[in-house]
Amino acid sequence: MSKLSDSDIKRFRQRLITGIGKDCDSFSVFIKELEDEDVVELDEYVQFISHHKKRSMDMDKLKVFFSLMNLSGADVKRILSYLESIEYGWHGNEYILSNPCLRSIPTDHCKNKSSICDVESAKIIFDQLFSIFLDDEYGKITLFIFSYCLAALFCKRLNQDRFTTPYFLQIACDRGSVLYQLIEEIVEICNVNSGLLGRCSTIDNPYRSCGYTAYTYYPTQSTAKDIDNLICDNKDVPVIIAGYENEHYYNDLLREIVNIPNKKKALGLKDKYNVLPIFVCNMIKSSFNNVFDMDLTDLDMSKEYLDLLRNNKQIFASWVLEFVKDSDHYLFPHMGEWDRPKKLPFFSEIGSYINHVEKKYSDLTLDNVKNVGFLNFFFKGYVGVFQRLCTFPLDKEFGCFTSKHNGELAPLTIEKNIAILTDKFERSLVELHRRYLPAPTGMGINNREAVRLAKLIEKHYRGLRIFIRVIPIVVRTDRFIFNVETLQETKDSDINKGRETVQRRLKKYDYFRVDLSDKKSIKLIVADKPLEDNNLTEILQHKDFMDSKMKLPYAIGFDEIGTPRIDDIEEYPHLLIGGATLSGKSTAIMCLLISIAYKQRTGDVNVVIMDFLDKTGSEYAIFNDQPFMSCPVITDPLVGLKAIWALYKEMNNRPKDQDEKRVPYIVCIIDEFPKLFTSVVNKEERSRLKTVLEELLSIGRHANIHLVLAIQNPKNNNMVIDKANFQAKMALKCGNLPNSVAILGRAGAEKLVGKGQMILDSPGKENKRLQGSYITKAGMKELLSEIKESFEQRNEHQFILKDMELVSTSIESDAETSSSPQKSPRIFDDKKLPDAIMWSLSQKQIANSRLQTYLKIGNIKANRILERMEELHLIERLHGNLGWAVLPECIENMSDEAIKFLGSYGHNEADINSALLKQSSKND
Numbered sequence: 001m002s003k004l005s006d007s008d009i010k011r012f013r014q015r016l017i018t019g020i021g022k023d024c025d026s027f028s029v030f031i032k033e034l035e036d037e038d039v040v041e042l043d044e045y046v047q048f049i050s051h052h053k054k055r056s057m058d059m060d061k062l063k064v065f066f067s068l069m070n071l072s073g074a075d076v077k078r079i080l081s082y083l084e085s086i087e088y089g090w091h092g093n094e095y096i097l098s099n100p101c102l103r104s105i106p107t108d109h110c111k112n113k114s115s116i117c118d119v120e121s122a123k124i125i126f127d128q129l130f131s132i133f134l135d136d137e138y139g140k141i142t143l144f145i146f147s148y149c150l151a152a153l154f155c156k157r158l159n160q161d162r163f164t165t166p167y168f169l170q171i172a173c174d175r176g177s178v179l180y181q182l183i184e185e186i187v188e189i190c191n192v193n194s195g196l197l198g199r200c201s202t203i204d205n206p207y208r209s210c211g212y213t214a215y216t217y218y219p220t221q222s223t224a225k226d227i228d229n230l231i232c233d234n235k236d237v238p239v240i241i242a243g244y245e246n247e248h249y250y251n252d253l254l255r256e257i258v259n260i261p262n263k264k265k266a267l268g269l270k271d272k273y274n275v276l277p278i279f280v281c282n283m284i285k286s287s288f289n290n291v292f293d294m295d296l297t298d299l300d301m302s303k304e305y306l307d308l309l310r311n312n313k314q315i316f317a318s319w320v321l322e323f324v325k326d327s328d329h330y331l332f333p334h335m336g337e338w339d340r341p342k343k344l345p346f347f348s349e350i351g352s353y354i355n356h357v358e359k360k361y362s363d364l365t366l367d368n369v370k371n372v373g374f375l376n377f378f379f380k381g382y383v384g385v386f387q388r389l390c391t392f393p394l395d396k397e398f399g400c401f402t403s404k405h406n407g408e409l410a411p412l413t414i415e416k417n418i419a420i421l422t423d424k425f426e427r428s429l430v431e432l433h434r435r436y437l438p439a440p441t442g443m444g445i446n447n448r449e450a451v452r453l454a455k456l457i458e459k460h461y462r463g464l465r466i467f468i469r470v471i472p473i474v475v476r477t478d479r480f481i482f483n484v485e486t487l488q489e490t491k492d493s494d495i496n497k498g499r500e501t502v503q504r505r506l507k508k509y510d511y512f513r514v515d516l517s518d519k520k521s522i523k524l525i526v527a528d529k530p531l532e533d534n535n536l537t538e539i540l541q542h543k544d545f546m547d548s549k550m551k552l553p554y555a556i557g558f559d560e561i562g563t564p565r566i567d568d569i570e571e572y573p574h575l576l577i578g579g580a581t582l583s584g585k586s587t588a589i590m591c592l593l594i595s596i597a598y599k600q601r602t603g604d605v606n607v608v609i610m611d612f613l614d615k616t617g618s619e620y621a622i623f624n625d626q627p628f629m630s631c632p633v634i635t636d637p638l639v640g641l642k643a644i645w646a647l648y649k650e651m652n653n654r655p656k657d658q659d660e661k662r663v664p665y666i667v668c669i670i671d672e673f674p675k676l677f678t679s680v681v682n683k684e685e686r687s688r689l690k691t692v693l694e695e696l697l698s699i700g701r702h703a704n705i706h707l708v709l710a711i712q713n714p715k716n717n718n719m720v721i722d723k724a725n726f727q728a729k730m731a732l733k734c735g736n737l738p739n740s741v742a743i744l745g746r747a748g749a750e751k752l753v754g755k756g757q758m759i760l761d762s763p764g765k766e767n768k769r770l771q772g773s774y775i776t777k778a779g780m781k782e783l784l785s786e787i788k789e790s791f792e793q794r795n796e797h798q799f800i801l802k803d804m805e806l807v808s809t810s811i812e813s814d815a816e817t818s819s820s821p822q823k824s825p826r827i828f829d830d831k832k833l834p835d836a837i838m839w840s841l842s843q844k845q846i847a848n849s850r851l852q853t854y855l856k857i858g859n860i861k862a863n864r865i866l867e868r869m870e871e872l873h874l875i876e877r878l879h880g881n882l883g884w885a886v887l888p889e890c891i892e893n894m895s896d897e898a899i900k901f902l903g904s905y906g907h908n909e910a911d912i913n914s915a916l917l918k919q920s921s922k923n924d
């Protein structure tokens with residue numbers, strides 16, 4: 001091997017004796033006896049040691065040196081190699097490279113960093129960073145693996161600062177996949193000791209060639225030996241442990257390694273916990289609490305993305321080298337002894353970083369917070385290299401974000417851009433943690449089950465050629481909640497199409513619901529049995545309800561995630577409820593009333609309840625003795641009509657400026673409201689009732705009046721009132737599809753199971769599936785008596801309905817007997833009335849029959865119009881029942897009311913005069 005002359009060898013031998021032998025006399029004897037070739041090899045080793053003059057040889061090494069005596073040349077080589085391997089890695093705050101090329105020729109090798117001299121080049125590099133690590137599809141995964149590999153470089157150093165690595169990483173992917181190649185590339189980039197192949201292989205070294213790739217490890221039959229090899233040969237570098245073959249040994253090795261933190265003593269590894277491998281296999285083989293599993297077997301990573309990383313390999317690898325070699329300055333800042341002498345700087349930095357993540361993302365589990373903080377700490381340090389490489393002033397502005405992500409940011413200083421970038425990286429890692437292990441309880445069995453179930457659901461859908469990604473987002477004791485993303489050509493609606501089949505194939509799950517109501521995120525809720533949370537008291541005592549400033553809060557129930565739903569009736573401002581018998585309508589209404597009463601205990605709300613379902617005794621009677629009631633529950637529709645009219649009058653009489661006179665809210669419940677209409681025989685009166693109700697619905701809220709109308713058998717023909725008057729519609733289980741359509745305008749409610757399950761459309765929140773709240777009769781009584789006891793009447797303006805039975809039942813007669821006729825509402829004037837008046841003004845005399853012909857109306861209507869014109873002093877009955885004389889001959893003879901009335905229908909004074917002119921031109 002040696003081409004050196006004898007004199008050279010002699011010189012080396014002498015140098016070895018003076019260089020190493022001085023540490024131990026017997027060693028110089030040993031060197032004298034060495035073969036010439038061994039001398040040359042040893043000399044190289046000495047050069048290596050003397051290159052790092054700071055360190056003297058330790059006792060371990062000396063022991064091995066002694067053991068070299070009496071060994072053959074091959075053994076010497078092996079031991080020298082071993083010596084080298086225990087030499088590299090962390091020594092205090094300094095990392096010693098094992099790669100001789102990178103180590104011995106620091107300025108000229110394949111991973112040379114180059115300074116970034118101008119803004120333009122910084123922009124280009126920044127763009128590359130962005131494209132790789134913030135790629136929508138794969139960026140998060142690359143970022144995670146990359147950060148993990150960076151952390152792997154610091155294993156021993158972390159251990160030294162007593163910082164336990166929070167997680168190990170296991171990835172399932174196909175061996176030949178693009179993802180597997182990506183993992184290999186990342187590991188190679190992050191391995192500070194690997195040269196980049198083909199770039200600088202000219203260095204001839206007997207122990208390690210420059211471009212060695214020692215990053216994939218295949219478990220053997222001996223786990224103890226494997227661990228030993230990993231610790232000794234691969235310390236402080238990232239390494240892949242491949243589980244494609246020898247599954248059994250892979251499992252053993254995984255178990256042993258992930259248990260190292262708990263087994264340090266048993267393994268005698270107290271100071272040598274310095275492996276952080278990535279376990280890669282074709283499926284997640286076994287799982288542990290401190291292993292982050294990512295099953296990416298379905299990930300179809302593009303080759304272009306891999307190429308993007310490969311194209312940047314040199315620069316990224318050089319930064320890694322720089323990051324590790326330069327870490328002394330920024331990862332281990334020197335602190336004054338007196339300052340914080342006991343605190344280890346590295347540890348405290350990483351700890352505070354984790355705290356920062358914890359504060360920012362309160363929804364993450366502590367385990368995930370640790371992981372995100374830990375990984376992002378290293379990645380931030382890594383990106384810092386880029387910043388240090390910039391030789392131009394950092395306060396120079398450049399708009400790299402704007403170039404890549406349309407208009408997101410105006411040009412900022414490089415420091416600000418870096419801060420934004422690292423913040424984005426952090427969020428990206430958070431998202432990934434939410435996606436893979438997001439459950440609030442940490443990494444318990446439920447989460448494992450959630451991940452497994454998600455995969456199973458994806459598989460069953462795939463069988464139907466529906467391609468989705470299912471991501472667990474919440475795991476509760478009784479249900480799993482997943483986010484669903486559609487892939488390829490799959491449409492959102494396809495998920496529902498395959499729902500029943502997938503549920504059938506899953507067998508075990510009785511509840512399987514796709515929630516498409518939120519366009520931005522499709523949710524899937526899966527549970528063993530139907531969801532059951534419905535406790536009204538739970539919501540009433542919930543912080544959201546307690547703290548709410550709503551005037552008319554309604555504790556509706558729970559959504560499928562289990563979050564209480566509380567709405568303000570004032571915002572609705574009216575509610576239509578429909579559902580078959582026993583679907584839960586009255587329960588919903590009672591919960592609504594209790595919610596409001598629970599919150600409003602000072603007389604700011606009055607309630608009118610009409611229940612026309614059962615005349616023999618209303619279940620709402622339980623409210624009768626409550627101080628907020630305007631009158632006892634009304635069960636007779638005829639009395640109900642009077643109450644409606646009273647409400648209508650109240651609406652018109654209420655002061656315009658509500659603040660001036662704080663009038664109470666009025667909530668009027670009408671259960672089975674169509675009965676109101678069927679109780680009115682007269683067709684016209686029915687139409688008036690409709691108009692009154694519609695006016696209450698359209699402008700009632702301005703007078704603080706809110707209606708809740710319920711119907712048992714909603715059909716388009718018995719609804720009477722147009723459902724367009726309601727912005728809030730609640731459909732409980734409906735008897736059939738047309739009933740669902742009558743309430744919601746679409747199908748869906750016929751498939752509900754009953755017992756308070758509902759679909760709610762409310763302003764801004766369409767198609768929400770909820771479980772209505774529930775309280776037992778006894779619970780309700782108890783709550784109401786408590787409310788009554790603490791009630792304190794503070795509002796002097798109460799809406800009280802007294803002696804309803806004694807008031808006339810006719811809406812019309814009420815209108816006619818109204819004490820102030822000018823106040824009587826225009827809605828009671830027939831729409832044909834203005835035309836009738838204008839025509840009459842052009843006549844000297846009119847008769848019922850002529851009016852019928854002119855207006856194409858019937859006798860009754862003609863009579864009504866004539867009566868109204870008489871009221872307005874426009875006509876007068878002729879003696880002998882011969883018809884009617886038209887009174888005004890000129891406009892001055894007409895009352896202001898009549899002129900105003902015509903004006904409101906677009907007939908101005910000129911029109912009136914021209915009609916009167918026609919009259920005067922007629923012969924008597």
Ligand SMILES: Nc1ncnc2c1ncn2[C@@H]1O[C@H](COP(=O)(O)OP(=O)(O)OP(=O)(O)O)[C@@H](O)[C@H]1O
Nearest residue numbers: 534580581582583584585586587755756772773774
């Ligand atoms: N939110 C709920 N949670 C659980 N069970 C409920 C709920 N709402 C109703 N139920 C069950 O359904 C039964 C019927 O409810 P409710 O009387 O409210 O129905 P309804 O629609 O008003 O019926 P009807 O129209 O015949 O009066 C209740 O006695 C109760 O057992």
